[in-house]
Amino acid sequence: xTAVSQTPKYLVTQMGNDKSxxxxxxxxxxxxxxxxxxSKKFLKIMFSYNNKELIINETVPNRFxxxxxxxxxLNLHINSLELGDSAVYFCASSPDSVNTExxxxxxxxxxxx
Amino acid sequence: xxxxxxxxQALSIQEGENATMNCSYKTSINNLQxxxxxxxxxxxxLILIRSNERExxxxxxxxTLDTSKKSSSLLITASRAADTASYxxxxxxxxxxxxxxxxxxxxxxxx
Numbered sequence: 001x002t003a004v005s006q007t008p009k010y011l012v013t014q015m016g017n018d019k020s021x022x023x024x025x026x027x028x029x030x031x032x033x034x035x036x037x038x039s040k041k042f043l044k045i046m047f048s049y050n051n052k053e054l055i056i057n058e059t060v061p062n063r064f065x066x067x068x069x070x071x072x073x074l075n076l077h078i079n080s081l082e083l084g085d086s087a088v089y090f091c092a093s094s095p096d097s098v099n100t101e102x103x104x105x106x107x108x109x110x111x112x113x
Numbered sequence: 114x115x116x117x118x119x120x121x122q123a124l125s126i127q128e129g130e131n132a133t134m135n136c137s138y139k140t141s142i143n144n145l146q147x148x149x150x151x152x153x154x155x156x157x158x159l160i161l162i163r164s165n166e167r168e169x170x171x172x173x174x175x176x177t178l179d180t181s182k183k184s185s186s187l188l189i190t191a192s193r194a195a196d197t198a199s200y201x202x203x204x205x206x207x208x209x210x211x212x213x214x215x216x217x218x219x220x221x222x223x224x
Contacts (some may be wrong), residue, residue, distance in 0.1 A: 041150075041219075042217075045212065055210040070193070082196075099144060099209065100161070101146065102212060104157070106155045
């Protein structure tokens with residue numbers, strides 16, 4: 001069974017559209033994350049949730065809105081997509097804080113045209 | 114803020130050789146972690162070394178940590194073509210709820 005699964009794997013959409021990426025973890029972890037990886041492979045934290053509560057919002061435009069309906073899910077909704085949003089988005093989870101290892105999903109490659 | 118900085122950015126070696134990647138970071142840490150990312154895949158945790166540890170082994174991996182120099186190294190011994198991937202070091206942010214990644218080292222192991 002996949003520990004951290006995110007869908008879709010690929011997403012191609014036009015500028016101005018609204019899209020969502022879903023993430024689920026079956027590890028029983030308390031903390032979930034969204035990271036963005038740019039074309040140079042640089043990974044940057046976007047959001048961190050602990051027990052459904054937002055812990056970190058790293059200067060992400062408010063067009064990005066995470067939603068955590070329960071501890072096992074952290075979805076990412078993006079409004080009014082822009083070209084610069086094209087990247088690979090990774091969901092991850094860890095038992096509590098990341099003083100232990102984090103488990104990553106396979107990534108969602110978002111291409112805005 | 115970005116914590117880890119790996120070097121080299123790219124490394125190309127032949128199977129059987131050892132690969133060494135270095136990571137430097139800026140602030141005090143509780144632990145430092147290394148991750149591998151195969152092309153088109155998610156990151157996979159390799160090893161975690163705590164600030165009170167100097168060296169740690171896992172199979173063909175050896176990680177060292179020098180907190181006085183704020184640096185770590187990852188050594189892969191007897192490399193294989195399957196080790197071809199990007200390798201990232203990561204430190205925990207001040208909040209404890211995020212990993213700050215370096216830019217990674219892209220390793221190519223040729224048969």
